[in-house]
Structures are given as C-alpha cells and as structure tokens.
Amino acid sequence: MSAATTKEKPPEPALTERLRLEVERAVQRSLKGVELFGAPPPTVGKTAKTVLHRRGTLSLYHYHATADEIYRVPLLLVMAPTNKAYILDLAPGQSLIEFLLARGYDIYLMDWNAPGDDERDLKIENYVLDFIPDCLRRVQQDSGEDEVTLVGYCAGGMLSAIHVALIPDGPVKNLVCFTTPVDFSKMNLFRSMSDAKVFDVDKLVDSVGIIPADLVVAGFDALRPASRVAGQLRLWDNLWNDEFVKGFRMMERWGNETLPLPGAYFRQTVKELMRANALYEGTLRIGGRKVDLGKITVPFLHIIAQYDHIVPPACAQPLVQRVGSRDKEEVMLPGGHVSIAAGPNAVKRMWPKLDAWLQNRST
Amino acid sequence: MATSLIPDPFQLWREALTKLEGNANSLVTGSMDSQELVRSMHQLSTLSLNMQQAFEKAIGSYLARVNLPSRKDVSELAAALQRVEDKLDRLLPASAASAVPRPPRTRRPQPEELAPPTVEAATPAAAKPARRAKKPASRSRRRS
Numbered sequence: 001m002s003a004a005t006t007k008e009k010p011p012e013p014a015l016t017e018r019l020r021l022e023v024e025r026a027v028q029r030s031l032k033g034v035e036l037f038g039a040p041p042p043t044v045g046k047t048a049k050t051v052l053h054r055r056g057t058l059s060l061y062h063y064h065a066t067a068d069e070i071y072r073v074p075l076l077l078v079m080a081p082t083n084k085a086y087i088l089d090l091a092p093g094q095s096l097i098e099f100l101l102a103r104g105y106d107i108y109l110m111d112w113n114a115p116g117d118d119e120r121d122l123k124i125e126n127y128v129l130d131f132i133p134d135c136l137r138r139v140q141q142d143s144g145e146d147e148v149t150l151v152g153y154c155a156g157g158m159l160s161a162i163h164v165a166l167i168p169d170g171p172v173k174n175l176v177c178f179t180t181p182v183d184f185s186k187m188n189l190f191r192s193m194s195d196a197k198v199f200d201v202d203k204l205v206d207s208v209g210i211i212p213a214d215l216v217v218a219g220f221d222a223l224r225p226a227s228r229v230a231g232q233l234r235l236w237d238n239l240w241n242d243e244f245v246k247g248f249r250m251m252e253r254w255g256n257e258t259l260p261l262p263g264a265y266f267r268q269t270v271k272e273l274m275r276a277n278a279l280y281e282g283t284l285r286i287g288g289r290k291v292d293l294g295k296i297t298v299p300f301l302h303i304i305a306q307y308d309h310i311v312p313p314a315c316a317q318p319l320v321q322r323v324g325s326r327d328k329e330e331v332m333l334p335g336g337h338v339s340i341a342a343g344p345n346a347v348k349r350m351w352p353k354l355d356a357w358l359q360n361r362s363t
Numbered sequence: 364m365a366t367s368l369i370p371d372p373f374q375l376w377r378e379a380l381t382k383l384e385g386n387a388n389s390l391v392t393g394s395m396d397s398q399e400l401v402r403s404m405h406q407l408s409t410l411s412l413n414m415q416q417a418f419e420k421a422i423g424s425y426l427a428r429v430n431l432p433s434r435k436d437v438s439e440l441a442a443a444l445q446r447v448e449d450k451l452d453r454l455l456p457a458s459a460a461s462a463v464p465r466p467p468r469t470r471r472p473q474p475e476e477l478a479p480p481t482v483e484a485a486t487p488a489a490a491k492p493a494r495r496a497k498k499p500a501s502r503s504r505r506r507s
Contacts, residue, residue: 015369022373050463051449065464072468104470113442145468192395198402208412218408222395226387233380359472 028240036239042249045086047097052108053138057081057115057122057262060108060135062142063097067104071362073173074106074143076135078156081127081265082216084257085111087342088153090250096341099351105362108139110156115262120209122262124269125287128163136171147173149362153341154179154311157302158279161293161319162286168295174361176301176354177319179311179337182293183280184273186315189223194274201270205263213260220258223309247344280318293322300328301357303350305340329357 048064079085088109089097100107110131115122132150139148150172152160157180164172181187193199205211221228231248238244278284284291300323304316313332320330333340333349340350394400426433432440 015371018371018373051453054446054449062463065466067466067470069466069470070468071470106468116439189392189395193401193404195398195401198398199405204409208416212412212415215408215412222404223392224388225391226384230380230384237377363471 025240029236032239032242032245033236036245039249041253042246044091044250044253045084045089046091047089047095047101049109052142053135054113055131055134056119057113058131058135059111059113060138061111063101063107063109065106066098066101070104070106071359072145073147073149073362074108074139074145075100075149075151075358075362076139077107077109078132078150078152078160079109079111080153080155081112081159081261082155082259083112084254084259085109087254087338090254090342091246094247094250094342094344094347096346096351096354099347100355103355103359105358106143108135108142110135112259114213114260115210117209119262121264123264124159124162127159127265128166129287132159132163133167133170140171146171149174149176149358151176152178152180154181154337158182161296161323162279162284162291164298165291165293165295166286166289168297172298174299174301174358175296175323175325176303176358178303178341178350179305179308179316180302180319181273181311181315182319182322183315183317184277185280186312187274190219191274193219193222194270196275199270201267205267209263211261211263211266213258216261217255217258220310251338251342293319294324296323297325299361300325301354302328302330303340303353304330304332305335305337306332307335308337308340310337 049061050064051059052062053060077085077088079088089095092098097107097109136148136150140146148171150160150164152158152175157177160175161177161180161182164170164175184191194201231252235245235248238248272278272284276283279291279293282290282292300320302316302320304313305311306313308316317330320328331353333353335343335345335349340346423433
C-alpha cells in the first residue's frame with residue numbers, strides 16, 4: 001500500500017457549479033466525439049530503434065542509446081507471443097524502453113508479428129530453443145558482450161524461464177520476469193474454458209492451423225466480459241479529457257492488435273500447461289528434456305501485479321520458490337497485468353524497482 | 364472543508380457504472396463453472412469461426428476468378444516489401460545520420476544519495492535478501 005500522505009481534499013463545488021461543469025463537458029464531448037471518428041490511429045512505439053533481425057514471426061530490435069555511457073550488460077526483452085511489444089514503449093513519458101535507455105541500459109527486444117501459415121507448427125521448443133538463443137547470439141555479436149540479461153513479460157517470461165532452465169550455462173547473466181504464470185491451476189477461468197470435456201483443441205487447431213487473433217481476444221475478454229462495454233462508456237464520459245482519450249486509444253489499439261498464434265503452440269499451451277499444469281508439476285518436456293526450474297541459478301527478479309486478473313498472484317508466486325538461484329527476489333506491486341508495466345503509475349512503482357535491481361547486476 | 368449536502372449525480376453514475384461492471388463480470392465469470400455454458404460458448408465461437416472461414420473462402424474464390432488480389436494478399440505483399448527494405452537498410456553502408464549510437468560501456472550504478480525514490484510495494488518482498496551470485500569474470504568480445 002502507498003505511504004499515507006494526507007492531502008487535504010479540495011472543497012467540493014456546489015451543485016450548480018457541478019452542473020455547469022457537466023454542461024461544459026457535454027459540449028466538449030460532442031465536439032471531440034466528432035473529431036475522434038476521423039482521427040488516425042494513435043502513434044505508438046516511436047523510440048528510435050534498428051531492426052537487427054527478422055525471421056517470420058520474430059523481429060529483433062536494438063534501441064538507440066540515449067545516455068552518454070551505458071551499462072556493460074545488455075538487456076534482451078522478450079514479449080509474450082500474443083501481443084505487440086510497443087506496450088512497453090507507448091509514448092514519451094509512458095515508455096519503459098525510454099526510461100531504461102535514459103538510465104543507461106542497452107536494450108534489445110524480441111517482438112512478434114502475425115505468424116504465417118507456414119509457421120502453424122511452431123511450438124514452445126521453437127521459441128525457447130531457437131528464437132531466444134538465436135537472438136541472444138545476435139545480441140552478443142552486436143554488443144560485443146558475452147553476458148546478457150533476459151527480461152520476459154508474461155508468457156515471454158515463461159519462455160525465458162524455460163530457456164534458462166534448459167540451458168543454465170548459457171550467456172544469460174540475470175533473469176527478470178514480469179507477471180509470469182507458473183501454476184496454471186490457479187487460472188480458474190482459462191482452465192474451465194480449456195477443459196477437455198468442453199473444448200476440442202485438436203479439432204480447432206487441425207481446422208484453422210493458425211489460431212485467429214479474434215479467438216485469442218475473446219479468451220482474454222471472457223475474463224472480464226463487461227469491461228469492454230464499460231470502457232466504451234467511460235471513454236464517452238471522458239471525451240472532454242484529451243489525456244484520458246489519448247491513453248485509452250493507445251491501450252485500445254494495443255488490445256485490438258492482439259496477435260494470432262501458431263496452432264501447435266496453442267495446442268501445447270492448452271494441453272500441457274493449462275490442463276496438465278506440467279510446468280508447475282515439473283513434468284514439462286521441451287525438446288525431449290525435462291524443464292526443471294531449479295536449474296535456474298542466475299540472479300532472478302519476479303515482479304507480480306497485485307490485481308492481475310490474467311495471471312493472479314497465486315499463479316505467479318511459485319516461480320521464485322522454484323528457481324534455484326541464491327540471489328532471487330519477488331516483488332508484488334499494486335497494479336494490473338498491463339498497468340504494472342505500462343500504466344501511468346508504472347513510472348513511480350515498477351520501473352524504479354527494476355532499475356534499482358538491474359543497475360548493480362549490469363556492470 | 365466545505366461539502367455539499369446534495370450528492371453529485373454524475374459521480375453517483377460513475378460509481379454505479381464501476382459497481383455494475385464488477386457485478387456483471389462476477390456474474391458471468393461465476394457462471395463459467397457450468398460446463399454446459401462453456402460448451403455452448405465454444406460451439407458459438409466455432410460456428411462463428413466456420414462461417415467466417417466459409418465467407419473468406421467464397422470471397423477468395425471470387426477474387427481469384429476475377430483476377431484481383433484480396434486484402435490479405437496486399438497486406439502480405441506490403442509486409443514482404445517492408446522486410447526487403449529492412450534487409451537493404453542492414454546491408455547498405457550506414458549513413459552518418461542513421462548510425463546507431465555506441466556509447467562506452469562504462470556506466471556504474473548511481474550513488475546512494477541519487478537513488479530512485481522509494482517504491483511503494485503491495486507486500487514485503489518474499490525472497491531472501493539479494494546476494495550477488497558469483498559468476499566467472501566475463502570476457503567482452505573485441506568487436507572487429
């Protein structure tokens with residue numbers, strides 16, 4: 001909870017004043033509502049970067065340094081395959097990337113594009129034993145450094161953790177995860193929706209090959225089915241507020257650009273992670289090898305969101321207990337699954353914590 | 364501090380919206396315990412998906428017959444073009460203007476007095492206090 005700082009509330013205006021304010025806002029809503037219809041998509045993800053590598057669904061970016069000197073150890077951020085990474089670089093002043101660059105970190109990022117039909121058979125194996133090590137090698141080559149800090153967000157964190165567990169003596173010097181699921185038995189709703197008695201995942205995957213983005217969005221929306229409508233009503237209510245509208249549209253754009261998924265990856269996630277809970281149970285086999293989170297011994301930080309409705313704290317907490325690192329820390333901060341990393345309060349909560357942890361481990 | 368005795372109807376409306384949203388979410392997600400409901404949902408989404416696929420297939424056939432590209436074809440072409448341009452950018456000599464800045468890797472952590480503001484945590488950190496893990500001395504590769 002935030003430190004209590006008593007602030008005296010401003011006196012509430014009289015009813016007549018409030019009515020006048022609402023009439024003024026109603027006028028603003030009409031004018032700005034019309035503007036909104038014709039407005040282009042909000043600009044996002046504009047921090048300067050170079051495409052280092054692109055291979056089908058994978059894109060590897062290197063962000064341009066903004067500090068006069070940087071830490072020795074570069075960071076490789078791994079985004080969840082369901083979403084675009086620009087959530088970490090929404091706008092000037094609301095960008096984790098911009099913040100870390102200013103603090104002197106050398107940032108590389110694994111982002112995803114919609115997989116093509118030829119990528120329908122991509123599995124977890126491809127992400128943890130091909131994409132991640134390939135990108136690590138390219139980061140080493142480009143930076144001239146042997147050691148890299150791996151930072152994974154949500155499923156990106158899960159993929160990163162599995163990679164380090166399978167290749168514990170690799171170039172990863174530190175591992176950071178944000179809101180990363182481990183115990184899928186605590187994802188009650190997703191488990192209920194993916195139960196074998198009601199959902200034939202093989203039939204779906206065999207018929208579509210690539211899981212459409214609409215289906216992925218529907219899955220997330222099912223966690224809070226009334227929130228989309230409520231969000232539109234709040235948008236209407238706050239149309240007079242340019243800052244609110246700008247923030248809302250950026251988040252809405254990101255949600256609408258949810259990515260399709262390779263069918264094999266989706267099938268594996270449903271059967272092995274969601275139904276069998278294999279990662280938590282210690283029975284998950286990737287590339288023929290058992291994934292033992294205890295094999296992770298590098299310094300480890302896990303940041304969990306207290307009000308995360310997608311990866312509840314109970315689902316994420318076992319990760320710090322399972323890793324074998326001596327230097328490990330779990331921090332639970334107020335916020336939701338997305339707001340913890342990209343919301344307006346992230347700049348005073350998560351980002352400084354990440355910086356404080358990383359700076360002593362990046363020299 | 365002056366307060367009005369008449370509640371703000373607009374604030375009441377906003378609070379009601381938040382409460383209604385929460386209740387509606389709880390009601391619907393609570394009902395997901397019913398396998399029948401979830402099965403129906405899946406059947407509905409499968410039906411919608413099949414209809415969408417059938418429609419796209421029909422449109423695709425028509426466009427092929429009249430020798431026109433679909434929106435998907437054009438998007439894929441645009442994406443391929445972008446990849447070619449990105450590749451060219453990497454292959455061609457970098458101009459001074461587009462050169463990636465390469466500052467020295469000599470940064471050290473900020474001194475204590477300049478440390479970032481205290482982070483508000485929901486709960487105290489559960490793990491042991493941080494100890495630096497011992498790692499062998501790293502070797503920076505010489506970049507050619």
